[in-house]
Amino acid sequence: MKEYDIVVIGAGAGGLVLATMANRKGLKTAMIDKGKIGGDCTHYGCIPSKTLLNIAKKYNSLSLLEEKWALKGIKVSGKPDFSVIMEKVNENIETIYEHTRPDVFREKGIDVFIDKSGAEFIDEYTVKIGEKELRFKNAVIATGSSPRDLEIPGFKEVGVLNTLNFWSVTKQPDSIAFIGGGVISAEIAQAMAYLGTKVTIVEKHSEILGMIDEEVGDAIRDVFKENGIESITGAEIKSFHKTDGKAVMVYEKNKEQKELEAEKIFCAPGRQPNVKGMKLKNAGVEFSEKGIDVNEYLQTSCSHIYACGDVVQPFKFTHKASYQAGLIVNNILNGNNKENDLSALPWVIFTEPEVAHVGLSEKDAKEKYGDSINVFKVDATIDRFVTDSETKGFVKVIFDKDDYVLGADAIGAHAGEWIQLFTLAIKHKIPAGEFKDTIFAYPTYSEIVKKAFTRYLRKKQ
Known part of the structure; x- marks a missing residue:
């Protein structure tokens, strides 16, 4: 042995x-x-989902050539081959797996x-x-x-998809219904909507992505509406069955039983x-x-x-x-000399625009520190956001009474990249003044972080 x-x-x-x-x-x-x-990240989660999202975002940007990028007279026709997209997804999985x-x-x-x-x-x-x-x-x-599977009549019979089997799908469904309004559903739903699939998200709670900051949540939910993604909230799923080759989800909302038909159903109620x-x-x-x-x-x-x-x-x-x-x-x-400290753990939802968070939310900060906190918000109208036509979004920073960062919530282009600066501020207890006196390259997305600190301190004077 x-x-x-x-x-x-x-x-x-x-x-x-x-x-x-x-x-x-x-x-x-x-x-x-x-x-x-x-593990899951390489084979079923982060790598495949971000590859699919990236491709879908690129395709969606083509439809905005005239409206967003001022490239008038250029027309884009045709539809992407979903099987080729999935080949690229699996190619990237294998590339990472090689290491x-x-x-x-x-x-x-x-x-x-x-x-x-x-x-x-x-x-x-x-x-x-x-x-x-x-x-x-x-x-x-x-x-x-x-x-997590659901113990609901007909669940297995309708051939439900999840993160384990979705990446082997080669034919793009005309319609897809997502069970659960969390991060997994949000990312893949937007990707599929961009590629032309009719998308519905069914959530048992009152909002999809209900766990994030309220203002940020409202903003990303508005984006989903613009994307044509339908959200059915406050719904309790009762059963599944098949009709004419399509899956039918039977759910109850406001004490009324309804049916939702979709070519595919993706189950993501949690892990x-x-x-x-x-x-x-x-x-x-x-x-x-x-x-x-x-x-x-x-x-x-x-x-x-x-x-x-x-x-x-x-x-x-x-x-x-x-x-x-x-x-x-x-x-x-x-000899166990370091404790597990997740107080400065950032996370990102890789939708378009990205959603990012670190530290305490405004709600949690108020519960912990009361009225002594200061909440400051900066819209994504900083120069680089303007040049790239990415002005949809903002950052909200929560400060304590001594101008140290307690938390930050953001929605905007590349938010997952510049949220890291707030992570450093929380982890190493860097006061707002230190960022104010730091030189940031111009024009960059991360300038929004410096603007948040400088404008906050100016307002306090």
């Missing part, structure tokens, strides 16, 4: 970073998984074990993968999450942590349907077994998993 300093269970974003860092630090490392290395194939890690000295049965704990120091048993001093559970089948109880690891319980150092109830990424609450982001992976390696080597 082989013995390791660390066994990493799960070879997604968190697992790959963990195994690589641990190996670099001289720890004898094994990484195990039940599927392709790279994460098992042999890449084996060449670095990391033992990689893959078996569709997955990992099973025998006891608190032993894990089984296939027919092999591995002993470890430390283990990390980084098994990620998977799409569930992958905790089943590992026999966690054998190792004394406590968990629930929400994920694995961890302390501030990301230790589970069994102190030498850690967990990170989607399998740990809150948030399900690749960059959260990567951050926590580095934290765990540090804590294993240095």
Whole structure:
């Protein structure tokens, strides 16, 4: 039986970073998984969805040549070949996967074990993968999450799509209905609408993207209306069936039962942590349907077994998993001297325009600090936004009484790029005055960040 300093269970974003860092630090490392290395982000999430979105945005921009870009007299005809688009999506997946194939890690000295049965704990120091048993001093559970199914009559019979099987679709549907109004639905729905598919989003709550800032949410929902995306909110799905080859969703809204017909249905009501089948109880690891319980150092109830990424609450982001992976390696080597701090965790919705957030929302800041906070908003009318005809959007910054940033919400072109400056401000407690005195290149999108600080301080004088 082989013995390791660390066994990493799960070879997604968190697992790959963990195994690589641990190996670099001289720890004898094994990484195990039940599927392709790279995890959901590479094969089913970030990479394919952003590729599809990018292509769809480019196609949509062609229809705006005259209206938005002042290129009069140029006409665009024809419709994109969806099968070719999906070929490009899968080509990009393979390009990324080339850097994460098992042999890449084996060449670095990391033992990689893959078996569709997955990992099973025998006891608190032993894990089984296939027919092999591995002993470890430390283990990390980084098994990620998977799409949540619905226990609704007819759900399986209508052939529902999700992030696992959508990327193998080669024929563009004339119509598609999304279940759930979260980030996954928002991004793929806009892409499909741009490509000419009739899109409907069905959400049980009062708004789609209801978890984001209210003003930002209103702005992106208005964009969706302009895109021709229909939203049915406050709807409870009752059943599914097929009629003339199409899927029919039966739902109830305002106590009235209605039907929605679509060629395809995409299910995205949320994701569930992958905790089943590992026999966690054998190792004394406590968990629930929400994920694995961890302390501030990301230790589970069994102190030498850690967990990170989607399998740990809150948030399900690749960059959260990567951050926590580095934290765990540090804590294993240095005696748990760093706490898991997500107070400056940014996130982005890659729609057009992009939506971005970091830190506390205006609502949360008011609940925590009361009337002592200051909220300042700058519209996307900064020069670079004007030159690029991208003036739709704004940034809202929440300051404390001493002019330190508590949080920021943004919607606008490339918001996911310049939100990072607010992340730095929060993480390193940089006061507004420091940004005011910093030179920003002109004309750039990130100037909106400097304008937010300078105008805020000017208003306070």
